[in-house]
Amino acid sequence: HPGQVTSLSQVSDRLKNSRMFHSMCAGVIPSWLGGSLLRMGPGQFEVGGEPFNHLFDGQALIHKFDLKNGQVTYYRRFIRTDAYVRAMTENRVVITEFGTAAYPDPCKNIFSRFFTYFKGIEVTDNCLVNIYPIGEDFYAVTETNYITKVDPDSLETLKKVDLCKYLSVNGVTAHPHTEADGTVYNIGNCFGKNMSLAYNIVKIPPAQGDESEPLEKSKVVVQIPSSERLKPSYVHSFGMTDNYFVFVEQPVKINLLKFLSAWSIRGASYMDCFESNYSMGTWFHLATKDPAAYMSSHKFRASAFNLFHHINSYEDQGFIVVDLCTWKGHDFVYNYLYLANVKEEWEEVKKAATRAPQPEVRRYVLPLDIHREEQGKNLVSLSYTTATAVLHSDGTIWLEPEVLFSGPRQAFEFPQINYSQRRGKEYSFAYGLGLNHFIPDKIVKLNVQTKETWVWQEEDCYPSEPLFVPTPGATEEDDGVLLSIVVKPGAERPGFLLVLDAMKLTELSRAEVNTIIPVTLHGVYKP
Ligand SMILES: CCC[C@@H](CCO)COc1cccc([C@H](O)CCN)c1
């Protein structure tokens, strides 16, 4: 049990089940940088000759870079999810993944296969998206109701947990918010019994210091109604300030009739259950945090965009400032992330990206005080932003954003900030992965107040999400380093951990390993 104090030798020999790579360090790693970078991503892209179709189907691989006294060691291991273990055992895709349908067991006879048609699908536990702490434990996650407890030192898989045992949600996002005391908030779809459709914000208390399981004490703190009864929006992340929750309801919908019906008849996957709503635009919802209450009178509306990653939100003089990585339009961006598209020649990749929604970093400002007599005039009185909010006669408030960053098929995505110091508060700096026609080819720093940008880029190098680690004792918001796993195909040592100075985006060090490191999506730095 993780509660047992395992000696380093015990951890190290348990790590023997992971693949280990020593690194060659160029440059100098700050001596204070002494923890582990933990990241999740897809690691196996086919089983028994059957390919996975989508970026989010590959079997979950956990990556760990141990940093100690300037030395770096890289480990990785497949998570022993049910999806992975059963695929390896049967040498075929057994569990349906995000964009790949599993086929009925060919060894079963016609009758048992007939009855599997009418059983609900087995929801995947393929936790390839993120890893984060709940209490003293670490969980690798996707966005379904299954999360997987892992040992962050030995990378062993400890336990599959079904959130439905503790909460009425069908899943939660891979982007929780964590407070300084360890309290975890998250949001998830609730398809409910009588289709009482909603988005539930859940709260998991911090570790109690005893052996109790924080999840036992988790609860739904507020319900946000769905704009459309049988079609809840896909939710990937949410905003949280000191006193408010921000939920952006995007026009990418889950068709419940498809999602909750028998899939095997159609060889359906999760991607087949999405559809665009062409008339609602995008809705913003607010809820107070403590006491937790939905603010039903604040009906914010904006033009249609896809949203995956909130950057940060904060309160200022009676307004909520909401910074987002948006993709303009209602066509689902995930339609452009099938592996076939990504493997294409550069010309093909560029052509596909031309038709996709266009990325844009945007600032929306939501007024908290809305007086009916002020119809038709801009309610935003913050001096430093051009974002507007206009009350309409039907009681809705129309939002227009300030654009913080925009470039033709140039996305500032996988955003990160100095989270421990600035989450939910006024801030200046965001760090992101630059996607060039969906290809990750640079790391970008953005000053969200001045729109000034800094870039790290190198020929034939493909970085991943840059995680910010503050210098111990620092007071400056950008006093720290960025950690990013970079792939340099064709190089003698084709993978490296890049350590950048977060102030100037200059390279402090790179720890090179002689192995390719498959794409990683999200992760955490464990001091
Ligand atoms: C119809 C979509 C259902 C929602 C869950 C609803 O609560 C998403 O479900 C999955 C299933 C498999 C992999 C994923 C990935 O996390 C996506 C990319 N982050 C999401």
Ligand SMILES: [Fe+2]
């Ligand atoms: Fe994400």
